[in-house]
Amino acid sequence: MGRYVLRRLLQLVPVFIGTTFLIYWLVWSLPGDPFAGKCGDRPCPDAYIAVMRERFHLDEPLVVQYGRYLWNLLQGDFGETFRGLEVGELISNAYPNTIRLAVVALLIEAVIGLAAGVLTGLRGRGFLDNLTLVSTLFLISLPVFVTGFALQIFFGFELGWIKTTVAKSPAPWEQLIAPGFVLGSLSMAYVTRLTRTSIAENKHADFVRTAVAKGLPQRRVVGVHLLRNSAIPVVTFLGTDLGALMGGAIVTEGIFDIKGIGNLVFDGIIGKDGLIVTGVVTLLVLVYLLSNLLVDLLYAVLDPRIRYD
Amino acid sequence: MRRPRWIAASTMSLAVALTIAGCGGGAEDGADDSGAGNADGALSAFTTEPENPLVPGNTTESGGSKAIRAMFTGLTSYDPVTGESKNAMAEDIATTDSKVFTIKIKPGWTFHDGTPVKAKNFVDAWNYTAHSTNGFQGASFFEQVAGYQDVHTSDPDGTAGPQKAPEPTAKEMSGLKVVDDTTFEVTLSAPFSVFPLKFGYNPFYPLPDAFFADPKAFEAKPIGNGPFKFVSRQANANIVMTRYDEYKGDDRPKFKDLTWKIYETNEAAYAAVVSGDLDFLDTIPPTGIVGGKYKQDLEGRNGSVPYMGNQTLAFPFYDPIYQNVDLRKAISMAINRQEIIDKIYDGTRIAADGWVNPAVPGYAKDQCGELCTFNPDKAKEYLAKSGYTGPITLVTNADGGHKDWMTATCNSIKNAIGLECTYAPIPTFAETRQAANARQLKGPYRAGWIADYPSIENFLNQLYRTDASSNDGEYSNPKLDELLAKADSAPTVEEANKLYQEGERVLAEDMPVIPLWNQTAQYGWSDRLGNARLSSLRELDLSTVTVKN
Numbered sequence: 001m002g003r004y005v006l007r008r009l010l011q012l013v014p015v016f017i018g019t020t021f022l023i024y025w026l027v028w029s030l031p032g033d034p035f036a037g038k039c040g041d042r043p044c045p046d047a048y049i050a051v052m053r054e055r056f057h058l059d060e061p062l063v064v065q066y067g068r069y070l071w072n073l074l075q076g077d078f079g080e081t082f083r084g085l086e087v088g089e090l091i092s093n094a095y096p097n098t099i100r101l102a103v104v105a106l107l108i109e110a111v112i113g114l115a116a117g118v119l120t121g122l123r124g125r126g127f128l129d130n131l132t133l134v135s136t137l138f139l140i141s142l143p144v145f146v147t148g149f150a151l152q153i154f155f156g157f158e159l160g161w162i163k164t165t166v167a168k169s170p171a172p173w174e175q176l177i178a179p180g181f182v183l184g185s186l187s188m189a190y191v192t193r194l195t196r197t198s199i200a201e202n203k204h205a206d207f208v209r210t211a212v213a214k215g216l217p218q219r220r221v222v223g224v225h226l227l228r229n230s231a232i233p234v235v236t237f238l239g240t241d242l243g244a245l246m247g248g249a250i251v252t253e254g255i256f257d258i259k260g261i262g263n264l265v266f267d268g269i270i271g272k273d274g275l276i277v278t279g280v281v282t283l284l285v286l287v288y289l290l291s292n293l294l295v296d297l298l299y300a301v302l303d304p305r306i307r308y309d
Numbered sequence: 310m311r312r313p314r315w316i317a318a319s320t321m322s323l324a325v326a327l328t329i330a331g332c333g334g335g336a337e338d339g340a341d342d343s344g345a346g347n348a349d350g351a352l353s354a355f356t357t358e359p360e361n362p363l364v365p366g367n368t369t370e371s372g373g374s375k376a377i378r379a380m381f382t383g384l385t386s387y388d389p390v391t392g393e394s395k396n397a398m399a400e401d402i403a404t405t406d407s408k409v410f411t412i413k414i415k416p417g418w419t420f421h422d423g424t425p426v427k428a429k430n431f432v433d434a435w436n437y438t439a440h441s442t443n444g445f446q447g448a449s450f451f452e453q454v455a456g457y458q459d460v461h462t463s464d465p466d467g468t469a470g471p472q473k474a475p476e477p478t479a480k481e482m483s484g485l486k487v488v489d490d491t492t493f494e495v496t497l498s499a500p501f502s503v504f505p506l507k508f509g510y511n512p513f514y515p516l517p518d519a520f521f522a523d524p525k526a527f528e529a530k531p532i533g534n535g536p537f538k539f540v541s542r543q544a545n546a547n548i549v550m551t552r553y554d555e556y557k558g559d560d561r562p563k564f565k566d567l568t569w570k571i572y573e574t575n576e577a578a579y580a581a582v583v584s585g586d587l588d589f590l591d592t593i594p595p596t597g598i599v600g601g602k603y604k605q606d607l608e609g610r611n612g613s614v615p616y617m618g619n620q621t622l623a624f625p626f627y628d629p630i631y632q633n634v635d636l637r638k639a640i641s642m643a644i645n646r647q648e649i650i651d652k653i654y655d656g657t658r659i660a661a662d663g664w665v666n667p668a669v670p671g672y673a674k675d676q677c678g679e680l681c682t683f684n685p686d687k688a689k690e691y692l693a694k695s696g697y698t699g700p701i702t703l704v705t706n707a708d709g710g711h712k713d714w715m716t717a718t719c720n721s722i723k724n725a726i727g728l729e730c731t732y733a734p735i736p737t738f739a740e741t742r743q744a745a746n747a748r749q750l751k752g753p754y755r756a757g758w759i760a761d762y763p764s765i766e767n768f769l770n771q772l773y774r775t776d777a778s779s780n781d782g783e784y785s786n787p788k789l790d791e792l793l794a795k796a797d798s799a800p801t802v803e804e805a806n807k808l809y810q811e812g813e814r815v816l817a818e819d820m821p822v823i824p825l826w827n828q829t830a831q832y833g834w835s836d837r838l839g840n841a842r843l844s845s846l847r848e849l850d851l852s853t854v855t856v857k858n
Contacts, residue, residue: 033743038360039369039446043746043779046464048367050474051444084362084528085544093544152580164580165572165587169546257577259546267358267545270708272739 027274034272098260102245104180109188117195136189148255165257198230239295243288350856351566362528365514366438380533384508389844392763421538428493434516447512455484500798560852593831607833618759618828635695642688643725661824671765671806685725700729702752706741707734784821
C-alpha cells in the first residue's frame with residue numbers, strides 16, 4: 001500500500017511538468033493581443049505596450065519564459081497578472097469559495113442521491129420508484145443555467161427565501177445551499193440512478209442471500225453487506241465529480257456571483273492573462289490527481305478483494 | 310472482523326452537517342430605519358475590476374476610472390448634468406493666446422496623507438505620465454505640450470518590430486514651469502484653445518510626493534486629493550473607501566463609506582440591486598432592458614440618461630470597395646435607425662443626426678441631414694451610381710452583445726437596397742482590436758466612441774484626422790485636416806467649436822463613418838438611496854446621493 005501511494009505520488013511530477021508546459025504554451029498561442037482590451041475602445045499606446053511586454057518578459061522565447069515561471073512557482077511565487085495583482089493572492093481568495101461550494105454540492109448529491117437510490121433500490125417497482133425515475137430524468141434533462149436562474153427567480157425574487165447573489169468572500173455557508181443544489185443537481189440524479197441499479201443488482205447476489213439465510217438482522221445485511229459492495233461505482237463517480245467540482249463552476253458561480261476559481265480562469269482566458277490560467281489549472285490538475293488517488297485507495301477499504309502492491 | 314461502517318457513518322455525519330448549515334440561514338446585517346440622509350451612511354456601487362493599478366495617468370478604462378475619480382480631484386471637473394468644465398482645484402486658468410496658460414490653484418488643499426497639494430505635484434505628475442519609459446496610457450494627452458517629443462519617443466517600427474524606441478532625451482517637458490507653490494505655467498507647442506477642457510480627465514490629476522518616492526507602495530494604497538480616501542482593496546471583490554474629512558472642494562459627499570463592489574457578471578449585479586444587496590448599478594444588462602423589465606423590477610428607482618458616447622459603423626478605407634463614396638452613402642440611408650432602436654433597445658437609444666454626441670458642448674443639430682435618414686429610394690439611387698452589386702460584411706466582436714443590432718442593421722440594408730449583407734463576428738474584443746490595428750477588417754465595422762472629456766473636439770481629432778490615434782479605417786481628407794488644425798489654434802473655445810462644426814460637415818460629404826445612434830445609460834438603485842443620478846460621464850454622482858440609514 002505504502003509503495004503504491006509513493007509510486008502514484010511520484011507519477012504526479014511528470015504529469016505536473018507536462019500539464020503546466022502545455023497550458024503555458026496553449027495560453028500564449030491564443031490569438032489576440034493581451035493588451036488590446038486594456039485601454040477601452042482605443043488602441044493602447046505603443047509606449048504602454050512596450051513597457052508591459054518588457055515587464056512580463058513577453059519578447060523572450062517561450063521556453064525561457066516557462067523556465068522562469070516554473071522556477072518562481074517552485075519558490076511559491078505564482079507571478080503577477082497584467083492588472084498588477086498577485087496570482088497567489090487571487091487564488092487564495094477564490095479557492096475557499098470554490099471548495100465550500102463543492103463541499104455543499106457534494107453533500108447534497110451524496111446524501112439525497114444515496115438515500116433516494118438506496119430506498120428505491122431496496123423497494124423495487126412501485127410509486128416511489130417511478131417518482132424517482134421521472135424526477136431524476138427531469139433533472140438530467142435540465143441544463144445548469146436553467147435550474148440556476150429558475151431557483152434564483154423563484155426562491156430569491158418571488159419568495160425571498162434565499163439571497164439572490166452571494167457576493168461576500170469568503171462565502172457564508174448558508175448562502176451556498178441554493179447554488180450548491182443547482183451545481184449538484186445533475187450529479188445527484190446520476191448518483192440516485194447508479195445507487196439504485198447497483199443495489200437492485202446486488203440484492204439478488206449470492207452473498208446477500210447467504211447473509212439473510214444466516215439470520216442476520218436486516219440492518220446488518222443492508223448496511224454492511226449490500227451497501228458496501230454496491231458503493232464502488234458510486235464512490236468512483238463521486239470522486240471524479242469532486243475533482244470536477246473543485247475545478248469551479250463558471251455558470252453557477254456567474255449566476256449567484258460566487259467569487260470562485262471558475263470565473264477566475266474564465267476571466268483569465270478572456271483577458272489572455274496567462275499566469276492566472278496556468279496557475280489555477282496547475283492547481284486543479286493536482287487536486288484532480290489527488291482526488292483520484294483517494295478514490296483508488298477507498299476501493300481497497302470498501303472491497304478487501306482489491307489489493308495494491 | 311471489525312471494520313468501520315463507512316457508508317452509514319459518513320452519511321450520518323453529512324446529514325448532521327447539512328442540518329447545521331441549514332440552520333444558519335437568514336442572518337441579515339443589522340439596519341435601522343431612521344429617516345433620510347444619514348451623513349455616516351454606507352453605500353455600495355457597481356464597478357468592474359480595474360485593468361491596471363490605480364494610478365490616474367495609467368487609467369483610462371471605466372472600471373478603474375470610477376475608483377480614480379472618487380479619490381482624486383483635478384484642476385477642473387465636469388458638470389454632472391451639462392458636462393461643462395468648471396474650476397475645481399484651479400482658482401484661475403488664464404491665457405491670452407491659447408498657447409501659454411497660467412494656472413493658479415487653490416491653497417490649503419491636502420492629499421490624504423496630509424501633505425499639501427502644490428503646483429509642483431501637478432507638474433511632476435504630468436511629466437511622469439508623459440515620459441515614455443513609464444509606459445502610461447494617458448501619455449498622449451500631453452502631446453500638445455511643448456517638449457513632449459523630448460520625453461516621449463516612439464518605436465520606429467512599431468511594438469512588433471525588432472527595434473526599440475530610443476531613450477527620451479529629456480526628463481521633463483520644457484513647456485511645464487512651476488512659478489511658486491500655487492502657480493504653474495503650461496506652454497503648448499502650438500495654440501490649442503480646447504486644451505483646458507481636458508484638465509478634468511484622469512491623466513491631469515496631481516500625484517503626491519509619496520508616489521514618486523515609492524510607486525509600488527502607492528499602487529497598493531493610492532493617495533489622492535479627492536472626496537474619498539482609499540481604505541482597502543480585495544482583488545475581484547471590492548474596493549473600499551471612506552470620506553476624506555479635510556476635503557476642500559464643494560462637491561463634498563453626503564455619506565461616509567463607499568464600497569465599490571465587483572460582480573462576476575452584469576446580470577448578477579442586476580439581481581443584487583433588485584434584491585437590495587447592491588445600492589447602485591450604472592449599467593442595466595440587456596436582459597433587464599428587454600421589454601422595459603427594469604422599470605417594473607426597480608419601480609421608482611431607475612433612470613435613463615444620455616451619456617457622451619455613440620455607436621457607429623466605420624469603413625475600412627484600405628479596402629478598395631469602400632473607397633466609393635456613393636456606396637457609403639447608400640448604406641447609410643438604407644439603415645432604419647429608429648426601427649432598430651425600437652425593436653432591439655426598447656426605444657432607449659437616440660437616433661444619430663451627426664458624428665458628435667448631443668450631450669457634448671459644441672454639438673450642432675442635424676449635421677448629417679438626410680444622409681442619416683432612412684430613405685430606400687434615395688439609397689437605391691446612390692447604390693446604382695456606385696455601380697457596386699457584390700456582397701458586404703459587417704464585422705464586430707462577438708463578446709460585447711452586439712449581435713442583435715448588427716444582424717438587424719444587416720437585414721435593414723438587405724431589405725432596403727437588396728445588397729447581400731452578412732454579419733461576421735470575431736470571437737473576442739482583443740482579436741477585433743488586433744485585426745483593426747493590423748488593418749485586416751473585412752468590411753464596415755462597429756466603432757463606438759465614448760468621450761474622455763466633454764468637447765466636440767474629442768469626437769473629431771482622434772477619430773478622423775489623417776493618422777489620428779483612433780483612425781482605424783485610415784480615412785483621410787486634407788480639407789478636414791486643415792479645418793481641424795485651424796480649430797485647434799482658434800483663440801477661443803466658441804470660435805474653435807464653430808470650426809469643428811464646419812469640419813463635421815466635411816464628414817457628411819465623405820461619410821467615412823455611419824453614425825447610428827447615441828448611447829443612453831439605464832441605471833438603478835436600491836431603496837436605501839435618495840437623489841441618485843448618473844453623471845454625463847456615466848458615473849454615480851457622489852456629491853448629491855444620500856443614504857437613508
